Amino acid sequence: MPSKTTKTSVLLKSSQMFKLILMQLSGLFRKSLNVIMAILAAAVVGSILMLIVGRNPFVVYRLLFQNAFGSERALFITMQRATPLIFTAISSSIAFRTGVFNVGVEGQFFIGAIAGTFVGYAFQLPMILHLPLSLLAGFLGGAAWAYIPTLMRQKLGISEIITTIMTNYIATFLISWLTNYPMRETPLVAETPIVQNTARIPQFVNLNPNLAKGTQAHLGIFIALAVVIITWYIFKYTKLGYQWRMVGLSALFSEFGGINMDKTFIGGMLVSGGIAGLGGVVEILGVWRRYKDLFATGFGFKGNLASLLGGQSIIGSTIAAIFYGGLEAGALGLEWSTGIPRQLIDIVVGLIIFFMAAQGMWSFLNKLKLKNGKPGEGMMAFVKRMFTPKRKEETL
Amino acid sequence: MTYEIEMIGIRKEFPGVVANDNIDFAVRKGEIHALVGENGAGKSTLMNVLFGLYQPDAGTIKIRGEEVKFNNNLDSIAKGIGMVHQSFKLVPSFTVAENITLGHEPSKLGFVDKDAVRENVIKISKRFGLKVDPDSRIRDMPVGIQQRVEILKALYLLSDILILDEPTGVLTPQETDELFEVVRSLVATGITVIFITHKFREVMAISDRVTVLRDGKWIGTKDTKDTNPKELARMMVGREVLLRIDKTEANPKEQVLTVENLKVLDNRLQEAVRDVSLSVKAGEILGIAGVEGNGQRELVEGIIGLRTAVAGDIRINGKSITKMSVRQRRDYGISCVPEDRYVRGVALRASLEDNLIIENYDKAPISKGQVLNLKKIAQHASRLISEFDIRTPSSKVIASTLSGGNLQKVVLAREIDARPKLLIVAQPTRGLDVGSIEFVHRRILEARDRGAAVLLVSAELEEVMSLSDRIAVLYEGNIVGTVKGGEATEEELGLMMAGITDEGEDQRDSHSVEQQVSQEV
Ligand SMILES: Nc1ncnc2c1ncn2[C@@H]1O[C@H](COP(=O)(O)OP(=O)(O)OP(=O)(O)O)[C@@H](O)[C@H]1O
Ligand SMILES: [Mg+2]
Numbered sequence: 001m002p003s004k005t006t007k008t009s010v011l012l013k014s015s016q017m018f019k020l021i022l023m024q025l026s027g028l029f030r031k032s033l034n035v036i037m038a039i040l041a042a043a044v045v046g047s048i049l050m051l052i053v054g055r056n057p058f059v060v061y062r063l064l065f066q067n068a069f070g071s072e073r074a075l076f077i078t079m080q081r082a083t084p085l086i087f088t089a090i091s092s093s094i095a096f097r098t099g100v101f102n103v104g105v106e107g108q109f110f111i112g113a114i115a116g117t118f119v120g121y122a123f124q125l126p127m128i129l130h131l132p133l134s135l136l137a138g139f140l141g142g143a144a145w146a147y148i149p150t151l152m153r154q155k156l157g158i159s160e161i162i163t164t165i166m167t168n169y170i171a172t173f174l175i176s177w178l179t180n181y182p183m184r185e186t187p188l189v190a191e192t193p194i195v196q197n198t199a200r201i202p203q204f205v206n207l208n209p210n211l212a213k214g215t216q217a218h219l220g221i222f223i224a225l226a227v228v229i230i231t232w233y234i235f236k237y238t239k240l241g242y243q244w245r246m247v248g249l250s251a252l253f254s255e256f257g258g259i260n261m262d263k264t265f266i267g268g269m270l271v272s273g274g275i276a277g278l279g280g281v282v283e284i285l286g287v288w289r290r291y292k293d294l295f296a297t298g299f300g301f302k303g304n305l306a307s308l309l310g311g312q313s314i315i316g317s318t319i320a321a322i323f324y325g326g327l328e329a330g331a332l333g334l335e336w337s338t339g340i341p342r343q344l345i346d347i348v349v350g351l352i353i354f355f356m357a358a359q360g361m362w363s364f365l366n367k368l369k370l371k372n373g374k375p376g377e378g379m380m381a382f383v384k385r386m387f388t389p390k391r392k393e394e395t396l
Numbered sequence: 397m398t399y400e401i402e403m404i405g406i407r408k409e410f411p412g413v414v415a416n417d418n419i420d421f422a423v424r425k426g427e428i429h430a431l432v433g434e435n436g437a438g439k440s441t442l443m444n445v446l447f448g449l450y451q452p453d454a455g456t457i458k459i460r461g462e463e464v465k466f467n468n469n470l471d472s473i474a475k476g477i478g479m480v481h482q483s484f485k486l487v488p489s490f491t492v493a494e495n496i497t498l499g500h501e502p503s504k505l506g507f508v509d510k511d512a513v514r515e516n517v518i519k520i521s522k523r524f525g526l527k528v529d530p531d532s533r534i535r536d537m538p539v540g541i542q543q544r545v546e547i548l549k550a551l552y553l554l555s556d557i558l559i560l561d562e563p564t565g566v567l568t569p570q571e572t573d574e575l576f577e578v579v580r581s582l583v584a585t586g587i588t589v590i591f592i593t594h595k596f597r598e599v600m601a602i603s604d605r606v607t608v609l610r611d612g613k614w615i616g617t618k619d620t621k622d623t624n625p626k627e628l629a630r631m632m633v634g635r636e637v638l639l640r641i642d643k644t645e646a647n648p649k650e651q652v653l654t655v656e657n658l659k660v661l662d663n664r665l666q667e668a669v670r671d672v673s674l675s676v677k678a679g680e681i682l683g684i685a686g687v688e689g690n691g692q693r694e695l696v697e698g699i700i701g702l703r704t705a706v707a708g709d710i711r712i713n714g715k716s717i718t719k720m721s722v723r724q725r726r727d728y729g730i731s732c733v734p735e736d737r738y739v740r741g742v743a744l745r746a747s748l749e750d751n752l753i754i755e756n757y758d759k760a761p762i763s764k765g766q767v768l769n770l771k772k773i774a775q776h777a778s779r780l781i782s783e784f785d786i787r788t789p790s791s792k793v794i795a796s797t798l799s800g801g802n803l804q805k806v807v808l809a810r811e812i813d814a815r816p817k818l819l820i821v822a823q824p825t826r827g828l829d830v831g832s833i834e835f836v837h838r839r840i841l842e843a844r845d846r847g848a849a850v851l852l853v854s855a856e857l858e859e860v861m862s863l864s865d866r867i868a869v870l871y872e873g874n875i876v877g878t879v880k881g882g883e884a885t886e887e888e889l890g891l892m893m894a895g896i897t898d899e900g901e902d903q904r905d906s907h908s909v910e911q912q913v914s915q916e917v
Contacts, residue, residue, distance in 0.1 A: 257754030
């Protein structure tokens with residue numbers, strides 16, 4: 001008799017466990033469903049745009065896919081485009097998850113790039129030292145750049161949202177000056193000297209001419225993946241990761257529990273900035289080999305978007321960064337083969353983010369509406385509140 | 397006779413839990429119907445079903461005899477149902493007036509009419525006799541006043557049926573009496589009230605009928621005049637419950653906590669703790685009695701290190717901790733159950749496992765070096781869950797899925813399990829059912845008998861009186877008197893709490909009168 005009851009209770013327990021697992025899966029499913037819905041919606045709107053400019057969307061999407069994932073070469077191009085985005089996406093996610101608002105990933109990326117470039121061309125060292133030192137310089141450059149807003153918040157109490165945006169602009173001007181004056185190699189173009197062979201990250205074609213022919217994909221992808229694995233491990237398995245997660249989830253609780261809020265803020269910001277900077281130097285040492293003023297922009301912002309797209313989780317934002325890289329590779333191929341401007345893809349990605357945000361916004365407004373009575377009222381209240389002048393103490 | 401509300405055969409299941417299991421619940425028009433049951437019995441769930449926030453898996457709802465189906469709370473609001481939730485849903489950075497009228501702001505030329513907002517709020521606050529300052533910000537107020545705002549917010553939508561989910565959990569006895577007046581006057585105008593509470597005193601005082609739930613099932617509905625607390629407790633818990641705990645004599649040893657001339661500011665930079673000196677010995681419970689908002693929160697936060705002491709000294713076993721960080725103080729042997737468990741006590745979006753290790757995540761065996769031991773964390777959580785009888789399907793769920801009482805047990809479990817030298821407990825049984833209160837009180841006494849110094853802060857006079865070995869009364873940031881636990885009478889304490897001491901003089905100086913007034917407008 002007793003054995004029977006324990007058996008049923010075990011059965012009951014396992015069925016409960018099963019339900020629990022199902023619940024968690026369905027949560028995951030719902031989250032990814034949101035992303036998929038947003039992508040579909042963006043694809044539809046994108047199709048309309050293509051129809052307007054007289055293209056067949058099916059053909060365009062097929063070409064896009066082929067150029068992103070359809071061949072070995074396409075995959076390598078995707079890899080090359082995705083590599084810097086993985087860094088900036090992880091950088092953004094670390095900030096988000098630790099409750100830090102780092103809108104300065106863009107600037108940190110470029111400061112890291114220029115710092116690493118300098119070490120890369122200015123020193124003569126064996127590769128075994130030179131490459132790691134250049135990478136380290138990139139990491140430190142990004143972290144140092146992130147330290148400015150950190151200090152301004154710690155000492156002056158200025159929100160990092162504003163200061164990280166500001167430091168993006170300063171970074172652009174600073175680098176323009178550096179590449180135009182002190183670091184300039186020739187009078188002709190604003191670019192630095194080329195980095196030494198010993199500081200270059202090998203490209204796949206260097207290893208085997210048949211592999212990745214005609215692409216600039218490089219071994220930096222392994223550095224990116226190592227960063228992904230390390231940060232994932234830190235968040236899941238270490239005390240530091242626990243502190244970061246808790247502060248991100250509830251600052252008040254963490255403070256009560258004795259977590260050092262200043263340390264967490266500074267740590268989150270510096271590591272986020274450092275990884276952005278590392279992404280910058282990897283991009284230089286792997287692809288460009290020298291810093292040309294304004295060689296590219298938007299890595300930081302794209303990383304922010306990929307992080308949002310991936311639900312701010314480490315794995316999710318990595319997948320999103322690869323997806324984003326694929327879209328870019330596809331768009332490049334599209335431009336070559338059909339002349340469709342690759343900015344179209346920026347529009348599509350923008351639309352995906354828009355639709356994802358719209359879902360969040362929609363459920364937020366719905367809640368407001370549900371809480372407060374008549375439909376639509378919540379939205380009105382929300383809009384009104386946005387335009388209501390703040391009280392004095394708040395603006396202080 | 398048709399009922400105002402009839403819920404028939406209601407079933408609501410969450411993954412791993414049947415929160416409502418075939419419940420029948422009927423309320424007559426114009427009555428005050430108390431709904432009682434243990435933590436996690438399914439009271440809030442049943443009310444959320446009635447309010448349209450949850451869709452039942454089975455069962456029907458009739459309002460005034462007419463069958464209804466609520467898809468959301470718009471539908472139920474349209475039927476005249478209003479609800480005050482157990483956990484606060486106010487916006488901390490908004491003022492009282494903005495919170496109450498949120499979504500229903502009177503407007504002028506498309507902009508919110510600030511003056512009208514204030515006026516409306518003053519009007520209804522007068523009409524229902526609930527005093528609030530329309531311009532205060534929620535985050536600066538004691539929890540008691542915040543709850544008052546919640547009630548006003550529900551009344552603002554003028555309902556015929558008002559659901560109050562544990563409205564008195566955070567109120568002082570005086571505020572509770574005021575609320576009862578309000579409820580009675582509402583009922584006199586024909587409004588029907590459903591009243592969830594854990595306090596039998598309140599059931600007996602205010603309700604006409606009472607329904608008991610246990611484990612998601614309907615146990616019985618009684619006319620209040622035909623029942624008594626003992627019977628209700630038995631129905632709720634399924635066994636005899638000690639309504640007042642028997643406590644052994646304290647055996648105080650060395651002095652653990654010494655506070656000398658402590659001064660602490662509140663959020664508005666007013667002196668909330670003015671000049672407090674007190675001491676607690678190992679093996680002793682010092683109760684702090686006082687009307688809420690007299691510096692209790694700041695005193696606790698000052699000792700644990702969330703607020704800096706402007707003046708004075710705090711010592712543990714003779715060593716000054718005044719300059720230490722929260723972590724250092726915790727490591728030095730202080731634990732604390734904070735009064736606002738939803739904000740400070742837990743991270744609602746984190747798992748129970750994560751919530752349960754904030755105290756010891758940096759100590760073996762939970763972590764070694766930098767690395768966490770996930771297996772030990774899971775074991776730690778399961779052990780506390782079973783030791784403290786926390787009702788949850790798994791230790792992996794996030795804290796916000798737990799019922800209010802069970803959430804409190806999570807905090808208690810974590811803080812008591814740390815085996816502190818000094819255990820601070822602020823409002824430890826707020827929102828707990830009788831069985832759990834008995835359990836928590838026993839745990840606090842156990843901690844004392846193990847040799848911990850216990851500082852108990854509670855707005856429940858009964859609780860302070862039954863647990864404390866000594867009682868200090870806090871009034872306007874000062875200790876106005878200390879009495880022995882066994883010898884205090886309710887009248888004596890009540891007088892001290894009002895600031896009237898033996899010397900027969902009113903302690904209020906002109907400054908404090910000013911403050912009092914600004915709090916009351
Ligand atoms: N959203 C949810 N998701 C999962 N489980 C839930 C959810 N809401 C409630 N539960 C579970 O349902 C049960 C009933 O919870 P409910 O909140 O109704 O209890 P209660 O009677 O109001 O308790 P208390 O007195 O502690 O507030 C509990 O076991 C709780 O953990
Ligand atoms: Mg409840």
